[in-house]
Amino acid sequence: MSYALAIDGISKSYGAVRAVSSLNLRIAPGERVALIGASGSGKSTLIRLASGLLTGDSGEVRVFGEAIQRSGKLTKDARKIRRRIGLIFQKFNLVNRMSVTSNVLVGALGRISELRGTFGFYCRADREAAYSALCQVGIEQHAHKRAEALSGGQQQRAAIARALVQRAKVIIADEPIASLDPKSAKRVMDILADLNKTQGITLLVSLHQVDYARAYFDRVVAMRGGEIVFDGPSSKLTPEFLTELYGASAEELILPGQAGPAETHQPMTRNDAPAELTRAH
Ligand SMILES: Nc1ncnc2c1ncn2[C@@H]1O[C@H](COP(=O)(O)OP(=O)(O)OP(=O)(O)O)[C@@H](O)[C@H]1O
Numbered sequence: 001m002s003y004a005l006a007i008d009g010i011s012k013s014y015g016a017v018r019a020v021s022s023l024n025l026r027i028a029p030g031e032r033v034a035l036i037g038a039s040g041s042g043k044s045t046l047i048r049l050a051s052g053l054l055t056g057d058s059g060e061v062r063v064f065g066e067a068i069q070r071s072g073k074l075t076k077d078a079r080k081i082r083r084r085i086g087l088i089f090q091k092f093n094l095v096n097r098m099s100v101t102s103n104v105l106v107g108a109l110g111r112i113s114e115l116r117g118t119f120g121f122y123c124r125a126d127r128e129a130a131y132s133a134l135c136q137v138g139i140e141q142h143a144h145k146r147a148e149a150l151s152g153g154q155q156q157r158a159a160i161a162r163a164l165v166q167r168a169k170v171i172i173a174d175e176p177i178a179s180l181d182p183k184s185a186k187r188v189m190d191i192l193a194d195l196n197k198t199q200g201i202t203l204l205v206s207l208h209q210v211d212y213a214r215a216y217f218d219r220v221v222a223m224r225g226g227e228i229v230f231d232g233p234s235s236k237l238t239p240e241f242l243t244e245l246y247g248a249s250a251e252e253l254i255l256p257g258q259a260g261p262a263e264t265h266q267p268m269t270r271n272d273a274p275a276e277l278t279r280a281h
Contacts, residue, residue, distance in 0.1 A: 002065035004029045004170050004202035010049050010059030012226075019045040020056070021226040029064070029169075032196045032203035034213035034234065037223035038249035043206040046223065047174045050204065051085050052078050063170065083110040086163025086201075088173035092155040096148035100139065100158050103147050104130045107165030126165070133161035137191050153184025160191055170202040171195070178208060185209075189216050210237050210253045 005027040012020045020042045027033050037043050048054035050061055052068040060070045068074065068081045075081070086107075087093075094103045108126045122130075134140040137157035142150055147158060156176060163171055171192065177185035193216050195201045207213050213220050214234045222230035222237075222245055229245055230236070242250040 002029075003027060003062065004031065004064060005050060005204065006060075006062040006065075007046075007050060008060045008062075010046075010056040010061060012045055012049060012054065012056045018226045020049060022059070023226070023228060025050075025221065025228065025231075027202060027204060029202055030196070030200045031219065032193070032217050033205070034217035034220045035204060035206040035223065036208070036210060036213050036220060036237075036253060037206075038246050038252055041223040042226040043223055044174055045226075047172055047204070047206055051087055051172050052082050053087075079110075083166060084169045086160075086166055086168030086171040088156070088159050088163065088171060088176045090175040090178045092147075092152070092159050094147040094155055094158055094162075097146055099143070100134070100145055100147055100150065101127075101130055101143045103158055104133055104161045104165050107133075107162040107167075110166060129165050130161070133164035134158075136164060136195075137161045138187075151184065153180050153187055156180065156184070156188050157191060160188070160195070164195070168201065170204070173203070173205040175206050175208060177212065185212070192216075208253060210242065213237060 003026045005025070007023060007025040010020060010023050011018065023046065025046075035043050035046065045054065049056050049069070052061065052074055055069050055072050055074060057072055061068050063081050063084055066075075066077060066081050068078050095106075105122050105126060108122060108129070131140060131143070134143055137160050139150070139154050139157050139161070142154060147155060150158065160171070173192070176192070177188055180188060189212055192203055192205065196203050205217070214237055217234050220230070220232065220234040220237060221228055224245060239250070242253055246253065
């Protein structure tokens with residue numbers, strides 16, 4: 001079977017610090033997995049290794065069967081393979097002064113010529129895909145605004161729309177809701193869960209908030225000291241179990257029960273597309 005993500009024996013050290021240590025992880029297509037752990041446990045490093053943003057000291061990462069890195073080097077196909085991964089960060093990673101649409105269209109860059117991308121010559125199909133993605137995340141009414149004019153939650157939804165335009169088969173998100181208020185956080189998690197259910201997009205999402213891991217994920221991987229110390233059902237994440245895993249550090253993982261259950265996200269219906277999206281070059 002070709003796993004969406006297969007990580008074998010990956011390690012990464014910074015000097016004497018073993019940020020990730022001989023770690024193995026397999027995620028099947030369509031699975032959704034939460035990655036939890038106290039600060040410094042290695043979540044971000046693992047996410048960067050999994051997406052090929054960082055090379056390990058050893059080990060291998062395969063995405064749908066194709067190696068993106070092996071023995072400390074990116075493979076020659078790494079760029080192509082990375083296109084299957086939509087990356088979402090805590091700080092959204094949008095270009096503030098560009099419009100929401102232009103930011104979302106960045107997702108198409110991997111499959112159009114450099115020249116067309118440089119001059120923003122997107123075809124009608126790309127613009128329709130961008131509009132459709134904005135509708136799916138419910139911010140099509142903000143398409144023409146600068147990214148910086150959007151709230152944090154809306155910016156994160158634009159980042160998800162960019163991953164949709166990219167046609168990502170896996171979304172890897174590093175603390176996507178850490179900067180958001182609870183209502184926006186729920187909306188973002190609802191959208192990610194909806195994409196997983198309706199489009200089969202595989203999810204690997206790091207979270208500090210254990211209550212969200214329990215509400216949205218069946219499977220949770222918990223890290224400590226660069227290693228996986230638990231891989232199993234989220235229902236096991238009781239305060240007692242977290243204290244067993246993390247001792248006093250368990251307090252920084254917001255314990256279950258502090259946020260209400262999520263409202264179901266209803267994808268927006270298609271209205272008239274803003275001109276910016278329908279204008280084909
Ligand atoms: N660029 C770096 N240089 C030196 N040490 C690093 C670097 N990146 C991470 N580390 C160290 O590696 C370990 C794992 O860090 P990492 O950021 O992966 O943890 P994390 O679980 O994501 O933490 P947080 O929840 O605080 O973001 C930590 O001890 C950290 O200090």
